[in-house]
Amino acid sequence: MIPLSVPNLKGNEKKYISDALDSGWISTAGSYVARFEQDMASYLNTAGAAAVQSGTAAIHLALLLSGVKPGQEVIVPTLTFIASVNPVAYIGAFPVFMDCDDSLNIDCDKLEEFLKKECAMTSSGLVNKSTNRVIKAVVAVHIFGNMADMERLKALSEQYGIHLIEDAAEALGTFYKQGKYQGQFAGTIGDFGAYSFNGNKIITTGGGGMLTAKDGSALEKAKYLAAQAKDDPFYYIHNEVGYNYRxxxxxxxxGVAQLECLEDFIRIKEINYDYYENAIAPMENFELLKFNLNARNNRWFYSLFLKNHGLDRNSVMKQLKEKDIETRPIWQLAHTQRMYENSQAYFIEKAPFYWNRVINIPCSTSLLKKEMDHIIQALSRI
Known part of the structure; x- marks a missing residue:
């Protein structure tokens, strides 16, 4: 079976892990935690970073530090992995679901329309007129490593006084090549940025995440909350509810070893994407979705669009599986999940269309040319 996305561990991983083992520091204390944070901050050109247990933990902390309270609302995309949404529920707040555009990222036209027509500025902040709840933040996800429209998202968040949290779990290494935010990475433009190092991400720590913040004091507060909010670690004094998130x-x-390989991984992703695209472009049934032309995208996942409406997504996946090719559909849309089916969803139209017409094809950085040729041949026969 040609896997969808697996880790590439061909750098200094064994060397650094052996060093950590030899030091005896294997838990949340140790030099590599600080080193990884420093290396990430240096790579992203940010003031700092907080290493945590998952991208989900990073989003949860970002929401807390944005001041989201129980009973308030957070705008989220429906086309995303559920981890972008669940931290809203952890707090006791409510998600408001937004549609995607043709890039699969959050639809800024509908977001602007919702903020303008369905909300009102009050002394308590921005209020959703249909629920009378305060809207505190918006979570923008860079889907499959593709840069969302951060210029509009940032402008809208500032205009309406809401925090902007970037879920860059899939987009480490993606940055703007031109425009207002030229040179800035996904996850460093909003108030907070959350990254994931799950096993299938472009770099991995097996499980883990990172949080960045515009405000250095917010980042220190994140580290405090992530370490069980210890005010006195000797006498175990805790003045706030903390989390075991370090x-x-x-x-x-x-992570340190993987980060050293990141740029090489992105170059491989670019080469493989172009190879796929050149082969798939002439096909009648399929095309690869494009990435944001204003950005250098890490091209984490490749989205195969079924342009022949007579094709059934599940049937295509089944045929590819029979050829030993692993694929994956887009996540079940979040607003249709049982726990959120009664939540507000604002004119969700494109997300169901793409959910039914897009699958992800193998994209590991260790993918061989002969494997891509096998996949291309299998697609050409469908």
Whole structure:
């Protein structure tokens, strides 16, 4: 079976993990945690970073630090992995679901329309007129490593006084090549940025995440909350509810090694994407979705669009599986999940269309040319 996306561990992973083991520091204390944070901050050109247990933990902390309270609302995309949404529920707040555009990212036209027509500025902040709840933040996800429209998202968040949280879990290494935010990475433009190092991401720590913030004091507060909010670690004094969210030294050692390989991984992703695209472009049934032309995208996942409406997504996936090719559909739309089916969803139209017409095809950085040729041949026969 040609897997969808697997780790590429051909750098200094064993060396650094062995060093961490030899030091005896294997839990949340240890030099590699600080080193990974520093290396990430240096790569992203940010003031700092906080290493945590998952991208989900990073989003949860970002929401808390944005001041989201129980009973308030957060705008989220429906076309995203559920981890972009669940932290809203952790707090006791309510998600408001937004549609996607043709890039699969949050639809800024509908977002602007919703903010203008369905909300009102009050002394308490921006209020959703249909629920009378305060809207505190918007979570923008860079789907499959493709840069969302951060110029509009940033402008809208500032205009309406809401926090902008970037879920860059899939977009480490994506940055603007031109425009207002030229040179800035996904996850560094909004108030907070959340990254994931899950096993299928472009770099991995097995499990883990990272949080960045515009405000250095917010980042320090994030580290405080992530370490169980210890005010006195000797006498175990805790003045706030904290979380067991800090990354371990072993995970961080793996992350340091992986980060050293990131740019090489992105170059491989670009080469493989172009190889696929050139072969798939002449096909009648399929095309690869494009990435944001204003950005250098990390091209984490490749989205195969079924342009022949007579094709059934599940049937195509089944045929590819029979050829030993692993594929994956887009996530079940979040607003249709059982726990959110009664939540507000604002004119969701394109997301169901793309959910039914897009699958992801193998994109590992260790993918061989002969494997891509096998996949291309299988597609040409459908």
């Amino acid at each position: 990354m371990t030294n072993l995970q961080a050692a793996l």
